[in-house]
Amino acid sequence: MTLMLSHTTIDAHDPYAQATWWCEMAEFTPQEGVRPGSDECYIVTEHGYTVLFILVPDDKTVKNRMHFCMRPEGRTQDEEVDRALALGARVVSDFRDTGDWVVMADPEGNEFCVLSAA
Template sequence: MSLTLSHTTVDARDPYAMARWWCEMAEFTPHEGVRPGSDECYVISEHGHRVLFILVPDEKTVKNRVHFCMRPEGRSQDEEVDRAIALGASVVTDFRGSHGWVVMADPEGNEFCILSQK
């Protein structure tokens, strides 16, 4: 017997806003239950991975222990970084010159990386 990854859960002050933001950022598809005011909002990647944004009462205060690493497809890393910023993300640390990725934060401060194309 083994375990199967069901989904990844992300704490959120506004699950709906985070689900909609990630749908725009990563071209995820919202699950039918994604509605304003929902305590839980699922989104699904084109590869079938589900991400659950779940309501929590507290703000993010420390660095994430787990984060998404996103690799550009069809656009350059620079284009994706610029697009993320235009959508409301911020650059946390830019490692493009040394390691090849950019650590960013979504509008609620959750870190994610945009990797270089390989």
């Protein structure tokens, strides 16, 4: 018997806002029951992977120990970075000159990377 990865859980002050933001950013699909005021909001990637945003009172205070690495499909890295910024993300570190990725943070400060399309 082995363990199967079920989903990734992300702490949030506002699970609905985070789920909505990530659905817009990464074109994920919200699960049934995702609504304002929910303590838990599930979203699903087009490949069937589930992300859970769960209500916690704690502020994020340090760098994430885990994060999403996102590779553009059908858009360039620059287009995805610009789109993330327009949706309310911010650039944490830009390594496009040396490593082909940009570390960004979502509206609650959770880091993620936008990789090059190649």
